[in-house]
Amino acid sequence: MDLLDLFSLPFMRRALLAGLGIAVMAGPLGVFVVQQRLAFLGDGLAHAAFGGMGLGALLIFGFGLSAGTIIFHEPLWVALPFTLLTALGIAWVSGATRLSGDTAIGVFFAVSTALGVMCFSLIPPDTDVGVDVFDLLFGTILGVRRGDLLFVAGTCLLSLLFFVVAWGRLGYATFDSELARTDGLRVRALEYLLFAVAGVVVAVSALVVGIILIAAYLIIPAASAQMVSRSLIQMTLLSVAIGVATTLAGLVASFYLDVPSGSTVVLTQALVFVGAALVRGLTRRGGTPVI
Amino acid sequence: MDPPALHIHHVTVRFGETDILQDVTFDLERGQFLAVVGPNGAGKSTLFKVALGLIRPREGHAAVGGKAPLSAAPGVGYVPQLKTFDRTFPATALELVVTGLRRAWPARVTRAEREQAAATLQRVGAGHLLHRSLAGLSSGELQRVFLARSLIRQPAIVLLDEPATGVDFLAESDLYDLLERYQTETGATIAMITHDLAAARYHASQVIVLNRRVHGYGLPEEVLCDECLRGAYGHVGHAHTLLSA
Ligand SMILES: Nc1ncnc2c1ncn2[C@@H]1O[C@H](COP(=O)(O)OP(=O)(O)OP(=O)(O)O)[C@@H](O)[C@H]1O
């Protein structure tokens, strides 16, 4: 079976489109997450999405609604605002206190995971609440539904718009927030916007491809790109390119090797990461940075 | 009459329980070279941050060239006190200098911007650093890049927070030459925080001795006397030997 045939399979095509969408929105986001040392943010927000999905599922069960009858019965409609609020909460806590970003994230991380587990435990097994805990955790990139693609496309458009408009200011504020403020940039507002976008991107991606996969998309491409980039724009474009390439390669490899697709994508990203680290290590050995 | 380059009006800044600045008042006329001296923790950097609009004073206000601090930003060049900088941030000297023109991080540097940045770096004796990665610069080299960043927008007032830190002896005298040349060419006002009392005496046209409040403001020879310095520093130690050198 050649590649074209492979992606003519509907489930493969949907997996590819979802993966590409997530790569494109997580790429630039990951750059700022990595540069602001918020490596934990992806995990933290993904677990907030988990907590939110639990809450949503419990509400659906509690009100005796069955999932999928009306679109508003999707647990995503609870998980999305829940994750968004968590993102803003993290931004607020780390701004208003002396806690570092990752400490604030850690607190929300633990609480939302506990909340999610609590909610799901209150729902009798085999109840259809529109979401499966195992899928939510470990991902179902091959099980992407047509409706999910709409969410991914919408979120992708939104975040691309944000990054096209705000990239220069975000970059400046990330380099040195004090200098950016002396030039009149509203650094706090930018920060809240970035966290809000992160909340939406992670919530939607976590539902579609699972918590583990979105955390990987947010960190590994950007971290690999950072090691071999000379400029922030180069890092941003490379981060997107690595996400896109590893999605493609991972999906194809998983199909032929008959292994789980999500894991294969993450492992492909890990290969690129190791490659970038090697390139960096070898070119640095002479003492002067070559790249 | 033109408004003063820097107008500090009964400014009080408080962090927590203590006043960092207490009723600080002075006007700096255009074209002056001000040295701000005082011990560590005196509130010198804080005073600059008030002028830059980074800190809103509890009482009083500041104006730069007659404008509120943030709206004056395009005409202000600022060299921050040397700080730890994120060496993982992928950036070249060129890009950092261009932020002084754009007030955003550049994705693509235009030809005109590149030429202007190259000329400005040349001027601060760092032309060879143009395409160097920031991660590989020494702190003295970095300081020059920050200086170029502040000058590229041709500011009417330059605020320098200990710009000579980490810069070698020869470079330090280059720095004063450069600032004085910039000043005669453009008529700009310069305010510089320094711990080098001899340099303050030699190069500045005005000196302010600060420790929470103003202990002296005026001509260097008037203000850099044992009496004023004792007020600000507690004891003067060997400062007088430095000054008479
Ligand atoms: N954000 C802050 N929160 C609380 N205290 C602060 C803050 N910034 C500065 N301070 C305090 O204000 C005082 C003055 O600080 P400032 O940086 O203005 O001193 P300085 O005169 O520039 O000192 P140095 O010569 O060491 O640079 C210090 O005691 C410092 O601890």
Ligand SMILES: [Mg+2]
């Ligand atoms: Mg200081």
